[in-house]
Amino acid sequence: MRWLKSLNSGEQVAFLFVVLFGALLLVSIVSVLWSLRDRPDDEQESWQARWARFRHELNMVWVGACLFWAAWVSGPVGATLLFAVFSFLAFREFITLLHTRRADHRGLIMAFFVILPLQYVLVGTRHFDLFSVLIPVYGFLAIPVASALADDPQRFLERNSKIQWGIMVCVYGLSHAPALLLLEFPKYEGRGAFLLFFLVAVVACGQIAQAVATSRFRAKPVARRISRSFTMKAWWIGAFAAALAGALLYWITPFKAGQAAIAAFVAAGCGSFGVFVMQALKRDAGINAWGNRSAITGAVGLLDRIAVMCFAAPVFFHSVRWYFRAGT
Amino acid sequence: MVLAEITGLFLSWLARLITGAQGHWKGCPPTSEQRIYFANHQSHFDWVLIWASLPGELRARTRPIAARDYWTSSPLKTWLTSAVFNAVYVSRTRATPDEDPLEPLVDTLQGGDSLVIFPEGTRSHKGAPQAFKAGLYHLSEQFPDVQLIPTWIDNVQRVMPKGEVVPVPILCTVTFGAPIRIEPGEDKRAFLERARAAVMALRPGGWKE
16 A cells, blocks of 8 residues: 555556456456356356356456546546547437428537537536536536527427537536546645546446345335336445445545545436436337337437436536646 | 458458447348349438348348449549448449440349349338339349348437438348249239339338338
8 A cells, every 4th residue: 555655647547557457357367267167058048148147247347447547647638538439429319310300400400510529628628617517507508598599489498408418418428537636635736537537437336236235135116107127225225236336446546535535426426327317218219218218219329328427427526626626 | 352341341340339230030031142232222321221131241242233423533532432331333324325224234143243223223211112113124134043032120310311421320031031033924014013012021120001
């Protein structure tokens, strides 16, 4: 621990990645060795299915880790660009499933090609004050004005609120992830990667714990028609698991152990509620998953994967920034 | 030539960035057999979308059809259609009464290339495609061995409505169906109606009126 503290921030971040990729490599090697084990024939089929799913998930974690690394190595510009591309793809997926009309064309162009890039430029240049109001204040007015100028009153509120919602989730929410990388704490300069890593790690822990809890314990779903699997019990278990993980990881953050646990609890809890809300949205649109193969879009399901971050990141970012008065 | 290739790659990349340009080969695999793809037509973007969703090897030998008067009216349009897309030019008006407007298409098919045609003849905006023009029937009569692939392009009217210049990023799919052919004794109208139904049946979720 003392040795860790003696390193400068760059070396600490490098160490973080060595640990991260080392752990992933270990998991991959062990899982491959384990897959070579001899199994009775009657178990083969279910095993194959589970193995395929596990490998898929593991590949996704690898992709995520590599992107995380790429985001760090490429510095503020690269990180911002990377998340901007993610925002673009997610927003594209979101808009595809809405019933926009011709009159929304200009508004959508503004959302995609003006507001989205501007938001990320503000992140990249660390204009955090303007960054946190650009979409809720200026975009909130600009998009409906562009739509209204097209002179089509039919379902105006519905169309516009859908676009607003999409841009809030896919652009505003997700842009807080690179903002974390760039947030400057007093005495914590150059270690934003730890904060983003902390957020991703605790949220992932929470999601995994919640998924396990859902499959192990039977409980009454709170909103059966929206999600048959979402239960408050599993939500609490997920959030507490995240809090525990946060407390264990406190030393990579500027927080004390208690603060880290609370921050992790809030982030994971909000993320999980966010996924639940997205579920309601998907039910409304009449699909099971954003990347559903049989759906019209043939989308890759990116939104399914990042929805949790879209909701967890802004809450985490703003609560941390408010509490520590950082980056002002 | 190099610039044309780069432009082609750039355009297909752009189409993928904006629309995803996913090809769903539901009725036939993407092979290099000689084919006529016939599709619904909603926007100028349609051709680029089909082209981008084809595997790279097939693109060079799959050619679109361009109206000569419109697409040769400026040097840029001419270059785009001839050098980048290798389009087949057809005249919309006959210079002499005996001129066969299908002749360039017949030459192309005799040369072994595949074609993409939009048998409605013009862009439609009503959702359901308009009645098909007879060209498809005549071509398939003359070339019974060329596969006729019905193709449905979905969502593209939302990407770039008529009159707009900047496309909005929305995911689109191109669905390729099973090949059809003229049945023995089938007349022109029945065949064209069947071809239109084959295209509409490919719409994701089936055709809803």
